[in-house]
Amino acid sequence: MDTDRARELLTIELADLDERARFAERTRAETTGDENAEGALGQHPGDYGSEVANSMDTELLVDTVADQRRAVQDALTRLEEGRYGRCAVCGKEIDDERLEARPEVPTCREHADTPVVA
Numbered sequence: 001m002d003t004d005r006a007r008e009l010l011t012i013e014l015a016d017l018d019e020r021a022r023f024a025e026r027t028r029a030e031t032t033g034d035e036n037a038e039g040a041l042g043q044h045p046g047d048y049g050s051e052v053a054n055s056m057d058t059e060l061l062v063d064t065v066a067d068q069r070r071a072v073q074d075a076l077t078r079l080e081e082g083r084y085g086r087c088a089v090c091g092k093e094i095d096d097e098r099l100e101a102r103p104e105v106p107t108c109r110e111h112a113d114t115p116v117v118a
């Protein structure tokens, strides 16, 4: 994968994650009953249980999006440093098909489940 293409994919993904982060933060503010949040005023859902479940889902979404943003930013750093596209475990080139699907991955298919210490 050439670096221009990688940078393009990562930049698009980062913009998309920013969008999702804003959405998740907004939803979290609403579901946790923050009175300063838009749309929270005057809402008193009768079903307390489902409200709690929703706010837990939103919490998870906020965390997940934050993790993904970090992964994309790490990948952009690797790109700047000329380390992009190589497996962080074995150093082999990661195939283009894998990078097209998930441009932020730090490992090859073989090491997909290996935790990477940044």
Ligand SMILES: [Zn+2]
Binding pocket: 087, 088, 089, 090, 091, 092, 107, 108, 109, 110, 111
């Ligand atoms: Zn590997």
